[in-house]
Every structure is written in structure tokens, then in C-alpha cells.
Amino acid sequence: MQKFAFLVHLRSYAKDLGRVVPPLGWIPDSAYRYALRNRPLPPIVWSNVTLTKDSTEPEGYIIMLPxxxxxxxxxxxxxxxRVRQAMELAASKGAGIMGLGALSSSITMGGKLIADNPHLSVTNGNAYTSVITHTKIVNLIKKVPGRPVVALVGATGSVGALVCLLLARHHAEADYILVARNERRLRKLADEMKTINDKVVSVVSMSMQEVIHADIVVLLTSSADCILHAGHLKANAIVLDDTQPRNSDPVLLKQRPDVTVIDGGLVKITHLKTNKIGRLGLPPGISFACLAETMLLAKAGYKGNFSIGNPTLDQAEFISRLADRFAHLGFGIAPDHSFGMPL
Incomplete structure (x- = not known):
């Protein structure tokens, strides 16, 4: 196994700031941004990581962009x-591959802008995120009576597009609403789904208002804002929020107690350990799928870049086989959580 690194940043509001500079505690994102304008901060090692039982040496590191x-x-x-600095830091710690967490993937075009770096290999983690999300959607479809409608918001993104293709290849027992901002890309994706499986029924929309027709809403965007609101949802809708930063807000549950919000893209890794501050807001033993992809590649000694830009169906199948290979460590869908709390 080679060592790995995983790049993260502070959440939408600087809730982690008190862990970086304890006297400051929690401050709103706007104030934090103002205080740090034009002030370059170096990346830091946020946490050591182990994932095998009784491991005493770090097997990987979480690197924080503050x-x-x-x-x-x-x-x-x-x-x-700053991202390139983080890669140098990871390499200096012995990491051979680095995963791109949350919006560090978006600002590097899914790793394209840093794929030629001399320091270490890169993956954006989106292949395994897509696999886990697809599996979870299929499980939810089976729980909804009749033929449900599934809305995929951010359908043309790196994760969203592969999830759509996986749904078309493996499961067509639902109708789909594909929501994104670019109509041309939406129609191209809908055509690809139809080519893979002519039984697929999908409509495309550039409006969040279409989501109100869906029994299951899957959030897959790279927006830093909460874009899903109470008025977007039909009665008893299920929301799978696969975004970091989140596109949903806990206030939604108070406004719409009939709605269920499930945290997406979570993987159970039985013996996963980090420093307490390095849990990334997750319960013990739970990982984001993008981090899990980085771990799987490192565990297998994979050489070279993996998921760059939009991952492919072949990459989804490859990372699924690795997850099966290391199933003794976990690498399966985590129990359902909602805003970090078990359901």
C-alpha cells in the first residue's frame, strides 16, 4: 500500500475556524472572507488517517486549505x-496519490488543471462517489411504490453525469428529471441515457421548479449555496444530498416535517481513524466516498492519475471491483444519516 492524502477546505461557514485558531471560535463565512482577503494561508496537515485494524503508523493524511x-x-x-502547495506538502509526507475533496475538485476542473504536476498522482474521487450514489438511488427507488420520479439536480456535472449513465445501464424502473444550467449538455446526456437503454424515460429542465414532480430528489451540484427550499418539494419527498458544501439546510426539516433528507456519498470503513478534528463532520467509521476512492487506490498500489474530469463507466466498474476486493475493511454504503445524525 502507498500512502495517500486527501484535500479539504473549511465548510461553507467557518465552523472549523475555532479548531484552527481557538480564540476566534465560530464566525460567519462573510467575516472570515473579509479578514483573509489578499492573505495567502498555507495548507496544513489537518489529520493523520488509518483504515486498517491495529495500524500504528499513518496510512494517509487529510490536508486542509484554510x-x-x-x-x-x-x-x-x-x-x-495553494492546491499545488498542498500537493507538495502531501508528497513531503510520503503520499503517492491525493484525492480532491469538495470544491477543490471543482476549482481544478476535476483535477485537469493539476494532473500534470510532478509531485504525486491525483483523483477527484467522483467514480466511487457515483457508484455509491447510484446504489443508494436504486435502493430508494425500490422503497417507493409504483414507478417513481427521480430528479437529479446537477445532472451534467462530473458525478451527476456518471450517476445518470449508471442508472441507464443498470436500472430503468423510474422516470428521470435531469436538472442543470446548460440545456445543450442536458439534452446530450438524455440522449446518451437513451442510447444505453431505450427504456429510459427522462425530461430535461433548467429550472428547480420541476423538482416538485419528483418522489426522490438527488442533489449533485458544485454550488456553495443552499439551493433546495421547502417550496421545491412534493409531499413526502425523499432528498439525497450528495453535495459538499451542502445544497440543503437543516431548517428544511422544520419547514417540511414530511420530507426526509439523507446525507449522500457516505461510506462505512470499519476501522477508520482520524484525529478528532479530522472527522470532517462525520461520525466515527464513516467516510466520504471521494476519500474512500483515494484510500482504495492507495491500498491497491494504483499508479498514475485515476478519475480526472468526468469519470467513465469503466472507471466506475474498476473502483467497484476494488471495493469488493477490500470489503473486509468496509467500503460499503454507510447507515443512513441526516445532517450528520443517524436516521
């Missing part, structure tokens, strides 16, 4: 050098 997701999106050009 900026919020909105800062990454708004200051992409100045953030790219």
Missing part, C-alpha cells in the same frame, strides 16, 4: 497555487 468553499470558488486563480 479557506471556505465560497472563497475557493470566488478566488479560483489565487487558490490554484
Amino acid at each position: 479557506y471556505s468553499g465560497r472563497q475557493l470558488l470566488e478566488q479560483q486563480k489565487t487558490m490554484l497555487p
Whole structure:
């Protein structure tokens, strides 16, 4: 096994800031952004990581960019050098591959802008995220009576597009609403799904208002904002939020107690251990699928870049086989959580 690194950033609001600079505690993202304007902060090792039982030496590292997701999106050009610094830091710790967490993937075009770096290999983690999300959607479809309608918001993104193709290849027992901002890309994706399986029924929309027709809503965007609101959802809808930063807010559950919100893209890794501050807001033994993909590749000694830009169906099948190979460590869908709390 080679060592791995995983790149993260502060959440939408700087809730983690008190762990970086304890006297400051929690401050809103807007104030944090103002205080740090034009102040380059170096990446730091946020946590050591182990995933095998009785391991005493770090098998990987979580590297933190001390900026919020909105800062990454708004200051992409100045953030790219910070990402490269993080890669140098990871390599200095002995990592052979680095995964791109949350919006660090978006600002690097899914790893395309840093794939030629001399320091270590890269994966954006989206192949295994797509596999886990697809599996979860299929499980939810089976629980809804009749032929449910599934809305995929952010359908043309790196994860969304592969999830759609996996649904077309393996499961057509639902009708699909594909939601994104680019109509041309939406129609192309719908045509690809139809080519894979002519039984697939899908409509495309550039409006969130179409989501109200869905029994299951899957959030897959790279937005740093909460874009899903109470008025978007039909009665008793199920929401699978696969985004980081999240596109849903806990207030939704108070406004719509009939709605179920499930945290998406979560994987159970039985013996996963991090420093307490490095849990990324997750319960013990639970990992994001993008981090799990990085771990699987490192565990298998994979050489070279893996998931760059949009992952493929072949990559989804490859990472699924690796998950089966290391199933003794976990690498399966985590128990359902909602905003970090067990359901």
C-alpha cells in the first residue's frame, strides 16, 4: 500500500475556524472572507488517517486549505497555487496519490488543471462517489411504490453525469428529471441515457421548479449555496444530498416535517481513524466516498492519475471491483444519516 492524502477546505461557514485558531471560535463565512482577503494561508496537515485494524503508523493524511468553499470558488486563480502547495506538502509526507475533496475538485476542473504536476498522482474521487450514489438511488427507488420520479439536480456535472449513465445501464424502473444550467449538455446526456437503454424515460429542465414532480430528489451540484427550499418539494419527498458544501439546510426539516433528507456519498470503513478534528463532520467509521476512492487506490498500489474530469463507466466498474476486493475493511454504503445524525 502507498500512502495517500486527501484535500479539504473549511465548510461553507467557518465552523472549523475555532479548531484552527481557538480564540476566534465560530464566525460567519462573510467575516472570515473579509479578514483573509489578499492573505495567502498555507495548507496544513489537518489529520493523520488509518483504515486498517491495529495500524500504528499513518496510512494517509487529510490536508486542509484554510479557506471556505465560497472563497475557493470566488478566488479560483489565487487558490490554484495553494492546491499545488498542498500537493507538495502531501508528497513531503510520503503520499503517492491525493484525492480532491469538495470544491477543490471543482476549482481544478476535476483535477485537469493539476494532473500534470510532478509531485504525486491525483483523483477527484467522483467514480466511487457515483457508484455509491447510484446504489443508494436504486435502493430508494425500490422503497417507493409504483414507478417513481427521480430528479437529479446537477445532472451534467462530473458525478451527476456518471450517476445518470449508471442508472441507464443498470436500472430503468423510474422516470428521470435531469436538472442543470446548460440545456445543450442536458439534452446530450438524455440522449446518451437513451442510447444505453431505450427504456429510459427522462425530461430535461433548467429550472428547480420541476423538482416538485419528483418522489426522490438527488442533489449533485458544485454550488456553495443552499439551493433546495421547502417550496421545491412534493409531499413526502425523499432528498439525497450528495453535495459538499451542502445544497440543503437543516431548517428544511422544520419547514417540511414530511420530507426526509439523507446525507449522500457516505461510506462505512470499519476501522477508520482520524484525529478528532479530522472527522470532517462525520461520525466515527464513516467516510466520504471521494476519500474512500483515494484510500482504495492507495491500498491497491494504483499508479498514475485515476478519475480526472468526468469519470467513465469503466472507471466506475474498476473502483467497484476494488471495493469488493477490500470489503473486509468496509467500503460499503454507510447507515443512513441526516445532517450528520443517524436516521
